[in-house]
Amino acid sequence: MSAQLAPNPYTSLYAKGSPERGLHALGLREKRFPLSTESRDSVTARMWSDAKNLTWDARKDIPYHTFDRSKYSQEQLDAARLCWSRRAWTEYTGIVESPSMCIRLCLEGDQPIETKFLLASKVFEEARHCEASFLLADAMGGYIQEPPPHDAIVKLVVAGFRDRLAFNPNVSAEAGIAAWHIISEGIAVDIFNIRYQWTDEPVTREVIRLINQDEVRHVELGWAFLEERAPHMTRAQLDEVELAVRDVIENVEMKGFHSIFMLEDDVDSIMIEAEAIAAKARLGFCPPEAEHKAFVQCIQNCRARFAKIGIRIPLYPQIE
Ligand SMILES: [Fe+2]
Ligand SMILES: [Fe+2]
Incomplete structure (x- = not known):
């Protein structure tokens, strides 16, 4: 005699709304099996090993207490803590946003396992x-919880990669990763490199490093x-990558997402002035000309490397 199952009281709750819910409603489907675990290339395997070994604790490994506020004016400290608060908002x-790309790849069991592991650890790393950014802002005099009211920066700290790329079934995983990881994070890295060189305060340098x-x-x-x-x-698939890459260059990065000096001239933001002051004090930011050079160099390097796999990035005479 089979046991009678009690009716599930939650069924009506889950049945509400469209029969297609969550990611399925967006048009994304899960195909978890066969779940491949083979290591497909040595570069990704080495990166996964690095991710496990090169770990650090944002609270314990950085000597924030040695930041010497007496060396700076109140104006410099206020500018720097605002800019490092912005860094915290951006991180x-x-x-x-990052978990969405991990989910997107994990929906398909056949995507490279180490790429998925790296995307999983990326969420922890961004955290x-x-x-580290808000602790540094604290050391400089106090983390600021939100952008100044009505400042143009408000919409810039929300990138929208999740909806635009990762959870958009019309954008392939290749296009999403190229636009997000190669362009947007690539610009972030190159700008950070130049800021690191310019910065002379040891705690700030360690955070950037x-x-x-x-x-x-x-x-x-x-x-x-x-x-x-x-x-x-196929050519059509490469064209799709090209489109997504150009979108992020032209509509996210050239609009100031990582380099605030790219904000249009008529945009009202006190962040621009704050960053110029923090740059002069060498507290983790650098002068606009140096940052612009790093930005353009990054686009040019990407253009050359993309060209080798048939993806074309046009010239941007307005910045190059
Ligand atoms: Fe980050
Ligand atoms: Fe990142």
Whole structure:
């Protein structure tokens, strides 16, 4: 005699709304099996090993207490803590958005397992970048919880990669990763490199160094994934990557997402002035001309490397 199952009281709750819910309603489907675990390339395997070994604790490994406020004017400290608060908001965007790309790849069991592991660890890494940034802002006089009211920066700290790329079934995983990891994170890394060189305050330098140690891996992951996939892709699929890459260059990065000096001239933001002051004090930011040069160099390097796999980035005479 079979046992009678009691009716599930939650069924009506879950049955509400469209029969297609969650990611299915967006048009994304899960095909978990066969779940491949083979290591497909040595570069990604080495990166996964690095991600496990090059770990650091944003709270314990950085000597924030040695930051000497007496060396700076109140104006410099206020500017720097505002800019490092913005860094925390931007890194927080990484926590909110990054899991979506991990989910997107994990929906398909056949995607490279180490790429998925790296995307999983990336969420943890963005979290410690956020933590290091707000702890540094605290050391400079106090983390600020939100952008100044009505400041143009408000819409810039929300990138929208999740909806635009990862959870958009019309955008392939290759296109999403190329636009997000190679372009957006690539620009972040190159700008951080130039800021690191310019910065002379030891605690701030250490924060930048540790964050960039992780960020370099996020960019390499993008290239490794795309360059392994590209030889197997059709022209139409490469065109799709090209479109997504151009969208992020032209509508996210050239609009100031990572380099605030790219904000249009008529945009009202006190962040621009704050960053110029923090740059002059060498507290983790650098002069606009140096940052612009790093930005353009990054686009040019990407253009050359993309060209090798048949993806074209046009010239941008307005910035180059
Ligand atoms: Fe980050
Ligand atoms: Fe990152």
